[in-house]
Every structure is written in structure tokens, then in C-alpha cells.
Amino acid sequence: HKHIFGIDQLSEQDITYILRTAQSFKEISNRPIKKVPTLRGKTIINLFFEPSTRTRMSFEIAAKRMSADTFNIAASTSSTTKGETLIDTAANLQAMKPDIIVVRHSSSGAPQLLAKHIDASVVNAGDGTHQHPSQGLLDMLTVVEHKGRIEGLKIAIIGDIAHSRVAMSDIIGFSRMGAMVSVAGPGTFMPPGLASLGARVCSSVEEALDGADVVMALRIQLERQNDSLIPSLREYARCYGINNERIKNAADDAIVMHPGPINRGVELNPEVADGPRSVILDQVTNGVAVRMALLYLVLGGAKVIDGQGEN
């Protein structure tokens, strides 16, 4: 694939291949010299119109570990603040001949729009409420590492599904790989059409957690709520928050995940976030390896090594 817009474009074979590639890249981050020449001479622009800690840093670290030249543009310091459109921004960036543009934007579909106007590969780093494919892939890699497989696992995704691009990528990805995905949260956070994506919609958080091998808590996306928050954060924590008591519904060896950033004490209590079941920081570590794999593969995989690549 030249562009990565969403998990839905990836077959089961594609996902398996990306995860295997990421696993093979992982050891590079443990070397004393954390750098290989794989993407030497390639130019990667991180174009972020929304805040990010994990995604932007790990795309940059991934690119640098493979010797690409990386450049970061944040919306607040770009000429979009002077009224330049996304399409004009794209045309001007293209004129500088990048190989990949990694983009995060508040509008669903922005990466596809960008891709129509440039020759470079486009990798979606999160678009509106649509998808966050590299997050979905790093979540799958983390589950494979801890559980040895995805097929047949029970995955519970709890929280603000309606505003979560992570939820969309996870539901599609884990279902495609043969897991049983259950979702729960307040009715105000449940979008229509979840069943058609492969998710079982539960009427309580306890029902979704019942026997779960993987528990994924989602951040309440305060920046994407149109009206006042219903339920309130306090009500949400009481009725849906993952704490030591509620997690007892899951399997004894269940792992707990969260894409970050965490609203501590709301969707996830610190006792669970920092407890023995938590693999949240493993997700972050795996983010670098998955993003190395994506950057490598969109540029043609083995063809890019030793400057033989083509874009």
C-alpha cells in the first residue's frame, strides 16, 4: 500500500506481515547504536494539526532509527494560522519533494484529501473520529506479544467509542484477526453501526468484561463533545471506570491497555493503570516498532534498502 488511511484497507495477511516486520525491527531499539541505514536519503514530514505526544514522537523516533530525515510541522506554528488551506499546504510541501507525509487532523478524511494532491505517501496518524491505524496495529502487536495470538481472544473496549478513532481501528483490526470484540459505555458514547464492524454491543461494562482476555479503556474525548458531557466525569468513573473491583470480571490473566493520554481516575484508576496487569507502556514501546514497519513498507519494503527504493 502506498498510503495508510485505515485498518479497513488492510487484509488479515497485510496485518500479519506488518506485525512480523515490526517484530523484526524491534531489536534495533535495544542496540547500543539505535540506527540502521534502511531509509537513508528519505524525507519524512510529520504534519500535526492536533496535539500529540506518543504518535508524533514515535513516528519521529521510528524515522530517525532508520536514518530518514524528519521534519515536524505543528499547526500552531504553520501558515494554516494565517488561513492557508490543507490543499495549499499539501501543494507547498509536495514542492519540497518529501517521500512520506504523516498527518494528524481533526477532520475525518483529511489524509485521503491530502493524498489526492501530493505524490508522497500519506500515513494517517489519526483523523477526526475516523481511524488511527498505527495505534490499532501497535495494540495488536502488544496483544500478540502478551497472549501469543489474537484469534479467539475476548477483547473488551470500554468508554467513549463514538468519538474514538482508536476504537474504530481496534474494532476493525481485532475482529479481522479473529478476536471477539465486546464494547460498552454510556449510550451517549455509542455510535450506530458497531455490530456491522464486528463488535458485540453490551448493556453493561460488567457484561463486556466477563471473561475478557484484554481490557481496553478509552479516554473520554473532551475536545470532541458537542454538548455538555453526559454522564459527568464523576458519574462516568463510578459507573464505567476500570478499577480493581470491576476488573475482577475479566479473566484472571487479563491484560489492561489504554492508548493514552489517560484521564486518571476517570476511565482508569491509577491502581489498575499502574498495576501488574497494565501493558500500557509496552504499547508505547511497540508504537516505535510498528511505525518503523509502516514507514519502511509504504516506501516499498526491501526495495528501499541501499537506495534502490522507488516512491
Ligand code: CP
Ligand atoms: N495514543 C495517541 O495517539 O497518543 P497521542 O495523542 O499522544 O499521540
